[in-house]
Structures are given as structure tokens and as C-alpha cells.
Amino acid sequence: MAISTTVTSTPAIDVASAKSPPAATRLSQHTVEVVSDSGEGAQKCGQIFGAVCAKQGNGIWTVEIIPAEIQPPAREIDGASGNRIRIGSGPVTNWGDQANVVVAFNEQALLSRHRLGALDDHAVILIENMWATHPDGDIREQWAAAMDELAAKPYRVIEVPMEERCLTVVDNPALGKNMFALGMLTWLYGLDRGHVCEQIADTFRGKSREVYEKNVALLDLGSHWAAENLGFRFEVPRQAPTEPMVVMNGNQAIALGAIAAGMGLVAMYPITPATSASHYLAEIFEKFGGVVHQAEDEIAAAGVALGASYAGKVAFTITSGPGLALKTEFLGLAVTTETPLVLVDVQRGGPSTGLPTKVEQSDLLAAIFGQPGDTPHVVLAPATIEECFHIMITARRLAETFRTLVVVLSDANLATGVQPFPRPAIDPAWLAAAPDLSAVPEGTRPFEWDPQTGLSQRILPGQPNGMYTATGLAHDERGVIAYTSDVHQRSGTMRSRKMAVLQHTLQPPTVHGDESGDLLVVGWGSTKGAIEEAVERARQGGHSVSSLHLTFLSPMAPGIKDIFQRFKKVMTVEINYSDEPGAPYITDENRRRGQLAWLLRASTLVDVDCWTRIPGEPLRPGAIHEAILAHLPKGGAR
């Protein structure tokens, strides 16, 4: 970072000498939220805070709180924007339960978090107090009403004159409160000022020196105010990481993973929450010889990726649920022409346009079965930010080896969540080799299916003697249109056999906890950290609970039924809809279950139960813990 050497030369307000600092309360983990109206910079504040905590050796998990609109009306409950940062003395795998410290720029944003049950009963609330004395009587009334509502909980509400203090440094405090808030948090958690300044410099790289200095002045102002006025501090002990670490969000990890996998083209159409991966690729992909093609629509994006894959290296397309729906026909074409293709679906709340910025896991069955006709293909789900990186390498290889479609199911939680992970030991073997365009023997057939495995060698345009026509019509080994029963039966068998062959190469998944017991919780995707934390709590409470997390959704890894049979009860935990048993009209026969539960019931014939929610936010470990206790088989506690 070019300007970091000068960072420490900015004169600092001597916070320590202002008042002797209070002893810090030591905690193993703590959760902080910063919320504001859109455009006031709460996200930036939260991101810098999280990045510095990670740099100093805390585990972190951050979640963006984002409205669907760019700038919704000010001071509106639904418009709250910000960031939640959970920090821990060890690795943090999920966003946790309730927030312990909240910095709010107005009482409406705060109220939205309160009403969502996002705040711990004893949360420390640092709230901008300019609204209490605002010239607009309506606003003063709203403030008073909000304070009454908040009084129902034993929150520790501390009024902060953010605007008033910021005005001593800047003309427009709306552009500076976030750094003031960052200053308060810096003092509250004892962050290293130099690290914070470095991070500010990185955030505002490309801006003028003056901008940087103003931000640092506001930072110091916030720290100073906190030192003068807060009689408490927190300490979440840090451990220096034992290996090199990187920190990023899941969409960045997917983008870097695609590069590490040697892919050279992504075709996309803008859609939340997938697009930030393409933004990142647009910034860096060309350096690596890669192309981001922004297509005219979702269908064209799939078509361009498929055409590119047909002609050379495996390409990918990235989208979310509505885009997955539109691409469906091309996905079937990829499967039947046995053209490798990777599709990333960053899931959001559905159905239809649904909850564009919020997490859900409701595309699972559409990803596996959504293509009309029989279209065997691979569906994978990363569970962590680290897996978002590595899964792209796996996906590219599988697509190529098995000449098929690989769908990667990420979600909004992973897309925007930030977590440190061990720096990948990048390997040139991950990069796809340049295509071999040498001549094939005369008479080579494009679908030379091995009768045992269904596998065949792909031929690329440019290879002499290999000329053939890929077609979505039923075709034989030569690629020639064939409507006969035996060819259709055989080609269908060959495409399906490949999935069985892949399944044979997979290891049975690892059980988290004991190998047998009362209750097994099964999950997939981004819920892993929260599920395992909940299972740990239950185990500490003396309950016989384990969990299993699936990366391969189609085909599924072997041995799952064997694992199920070692538990008295099996249930899934998912972020998608299921009917509550006992609700009006709901019977065991008509109950619509979670999507993974459907799959597992069908493939194992085990009576798999489920607990699912569609809150538009990640599941909290506390809520999963309660569900576990409620679902324990009778007499389960040991």
C-alpha cells in the first residue's frame, strides 16, 4: 500500500492520556452492528472494523445489512443499511445470535434491528442523539416513541452527539459519521490505530490526501469522545495466526477461484446478489487473459458461456434464482451435448423476484431437477468462504472430466460474508491446460461412450478429422440425429452412468460429533457454521447430537444412509420453506418439507424430519439450538 508509510505521521489525539482507560471486559466473542440510512457509510465503517479485527488476529464473520434499493427514503425502518461483525478469539464460522454492541445513526434504523430481534437484551447502544432535539416536531416524536419502545428491553442506551462533534471537522457530517463511529469502536475494542489508518487508506485509495486526513481526523474524534465518555471497554483476545491468511467475501472467493481454475470467460447479466463477483472479475480478469462478457440477458449469458465452452476451455456463467430459471433450456443443452459448463447460482430469497439482497436456500431442487427432460449433472454447494474459492477448481475439473454441467449453489450469506481463511497454496495444476487441437484419427466419434462409465473424449473445433455437429436433438455416438428407441435408451444411460461413476469416486461425508447417537442434523451450504455451533451447544448440554454437512447434492456422496441408520432421528436444517407439523390442514401426508429433506427421504427411505425458516437472514445458532432441543427423540438426553 503506497501511502501506508505516511499513515502514522498523522498527528494522533493522545487518547490514552485523556483519561486513564477503564479495564476491558474479556470476552471469547462479541457481535457488533453498525446501522444507518443507505449512503451514510455504515457498511464502510463495519468493513474496516472487521478487516482490522481480522488483521490483528481475531476470527471474524461479517454480514451486510442491505436494503434492495440504492437510496431508500431516509429514516425508514425498511431502509436500514449496515454491517454486522462477529469477532472471536478463535475462528468464527457464522454471524452468531444477537448483537452486543450497536452503533446507530438514527433511531429508525435501530428500531428495525430491535424489532427483528437482532439485539441482545443487554446490548450497548450508541445512538446519534441529534434527532431528540431536531427542529422537525415529527422527528422528535418518532425519536420519543422509539425510545419508549426500546425501553421494553434492558438495553444500555448511550446517546452520542455524532453530528455535533463531526461538525467541528467537516461541513457535511453525513459523510463523516461513519469514521466517527469507527473511532468509537477502535477505542472500545482497543484496536491498533495504525492498522485502522492503513485500512482507511486502502478504502480511500485513489482519493486525495485531504480525504484521507479528514477521515483520520474524524476517527480520532470518535476515539476521543469514547475515551472521554464511555466508562467501559471490551477485549476479545487475539491469536496471531499460525499460517498465512487471506480475508475476503464469498463472491470475491468465487471470482479468484475461477481464475485459479484456469477459466477464461464468464458471461453474466446483472443480478443481485451475484453481480459483485463479476465486478471483481471485471476489475482483474483481463490481467489473466480472461473476459467478462455482460450479455443482453440471462439466456444469452448461458449461451455465450456454453458456446465458449464448446469451442475451448470451460467457461462459466453466474446468476441468482430468477436467472437460473431463464437459463434452464441452455442447461439441458449443455447436458445433452455433453459440453462442460459451470453455473454459479448465488441464491437469494424466492419465489420470483423475492428478496433480492437476502439469503435463502430455496433453489436446491430447481438446480437439480429444474431442467425439463432427464438431465443428470453435478450440483455442489460451498459451506464457507474458503470453499467458495476451492469449489470453482473442483467444478471446472468435474465439468471437463465428466463433460457435463456443474451447478455451484452459493448464497447471499456467503456472497457478502467476510471471513479469514488460510491462504490457498495455489497450484499450476489447477489451471486448465491449453486445449489440444491436434488431429484425431479419422472416424473418431464425438460421443465415444465407454460402455461401462459413459465417459468419452471431447473433440474441439479446430481438430482435423473431428468435425461433428453438437445437437440438442437425440443423437447417437456420431452426434447424428437419431430418434430410435435403442439409441435414446443408450444415450440416456450413458449420460446418467457418468454421475454414478463420479459418486463412486467420492468419500462418505464426515460426521461432526459422534458417529452415532440420538439426533443427526443434516445441512448444506452456508448454514454449516451456525449448525455446528448449535450442535456443540447441545452436546455441551449433554445431548447426543451430531451433524452432517453435504457438499455434493447431486450426485450425493456414498454412505449417507449408513450414517443415518446410526441415529435415532435425522432432521435437516435449511433456509427454505417447510410446513409446520400441526399447523392448520397440515398432515404428515401433505406436509411440504425442506428441499434437502425431500431429497434425502427419496434417496434413503429414512423418515427425515426438518426444521426450516425463511427469515431473509442467516439462521442463528441459538435458534437452531432450540430447534435441536425440540426435535430430540423422546428420552434422548443422556
Place this chain on the structure above:
Amino acid sequence: MTAESCSLLALAPDDLREFALSDFEKSVPRWCPGCGDHSVLTSMQRLLAEEGLAPEQTVFVSGIGCSSRFPHYMKTYGFHGLHGRALPLATGIKLHRPELNVFVVMGDGDCVSIGAGHWLHAMRYNTNMVALLLDNHVYGLTKNQTSPTTPQGHRTMTQPRGSYLPPVNPVSAALGITNASFVAQTAEWLPPHLYATLRAAYEHKGFSFVRILQRCPKFTEGVFTGFIEHPDSVQLIEHGDGVAVPALARTYKNRIQHDPRDIDAARSLAEADDITRLGVFYRNEDRPTYDELRAIPQRPVEEKMRLLSEELDRHAI
């Protein structure tokens, strides 16, 4: 991937192979007797032979419909894709492998109806390829439904009392699209003109859009009879930079000189609905082509690894 990165280039610059029409013939077409597709296929095979295009370096991409069976009858690479979606596939092929010769074959349902959005954008991308609209004014393969180019009043199974709307004029629509670089119209019943037009399209650097008027002996028989029987109802657009077909001069006396650089004149020529005009309406090689705009130098593995490591440094704690 560019040519340099290929492990072995099949078509070396000194490829001196000569090809005959038969080198591009595959299976016997299953189109109806009298179908205009046959004529286009033969002209195309002749073009490839005469231009010496290596079969393995050439890809035909199509949508769905009678004419979209085209790639199956060409001894080249082919991708018989989805209804309306030939152009995205072709764009992907060309982005990854700009050295390949890419031809797209679409019907009027493909190009002007279900894939119209892609058509508009493909014209604007101006990717270097030849795109043919084989326009028989009807849905043939699905057995006689109205298409966007069906003449008003023409009866079909879906509009048995006659088509309700005036037909789309694909040539004037194409000329209205920003960055269009080559727009021509020809007819399959005039093989010399068809061949000359295909050749001009192939030689053009950019997205060459050619509408080919084409008879369907089953469902639109008679739609073109007037043009065939009365050559004066057809006007040939001629120019040194367009096409000129001396062989037709004796029969087709109605000719007009038109400089294909003149977009305004091209648009007014295309608008006239009292006469059918064949030839190159517009041609401009100064337009940027998408494959050139997006051509990106490939990096050796070692450099990619170094860059990736640098990128990870940006995220290092």
C-alpha cells in the same frame, strides 16, 4: 484463447489444401423437395470450397427450425442449438476462438421472433461472423404457423383467417441498429446473386447479416411467385463495394446503383414495400468488431501464478 496459445495449429498459414464442394457435403438433406434450403446449402458449400476454408476451422451454428438443420449437412464443426439462441452460442465461440470461421443459420422464427433480442444485440456487438436469416415467411417444421414475416392476410394454422399484422421488415430493422456493419438481402432462387452475396458477407470484417428470401413449397408456396415470374418486380442494388452479378443483367433490368456506405439511402431503399430489392444495403468496415475489442493477450502459466499470488496479497491479513 488466441491462436498463439493453441498447442498445435491445425491450419497453418501455408495450408495449401484445395477443397471441392464434396469436401463439405455430409449426409443427404432431409428438407422437402423444392425447399429453398437446398439452394443455400449448395451455395455455401461452393463458397467454402472456393474460399478454401478448412472444414475443421469452420463452425456452423444454428437455432431450431427447418433451416437450422443446416449444420448437420455441412462437413464442418457445427452446433445445432436452441430455438432463437444461435447467436449467443456463436458469440461465445468467437470470443474464445476468434480464429474460427463462424456462420450462423437462422429461420424467421429464430431470428425475428423468439431470438429477436439476441439479433439486435448481435448486430450491435458486430462480432466478426456471417449470420443468415433464411426467411420463408412461415414456421415450417412445426407445420404452418404465422411468423413475424408472414405477409398480412396469409392464412396459417394459427391465423386461419389470415395474418392480422403487417410483417416485420428485417432489413430496415437491421439498418436501424447501432453499429450495424453489413446488411444485405438476396433470394435463393437466384443462385448467382445468392452466391455473390454470401461471398461479400464472408469477406466483410464484422457481423454480416444476410436475409435470404426463401420458398417453402409446403406452406408459403406462391408468396414469391410474382417476383420469380416478373423480374421487373425485383430491383438489384449494385455497386463495386456491394454485389454486381453480370449473369443476371439480361433478365433483371431493374437495377439501381447504391453506395453501401450511405446509411440514409440504405434505409430508404429498405423501407419501400412496393418492390423487393436485392443486394448490399449497407457495409461499413470501420465499425469496431466485438471479437477485436475483447481480444485479450494470453498469459503464460508462470505469469498467471505470479499475478494470482499478487492478487491474494491484496487480501492477505
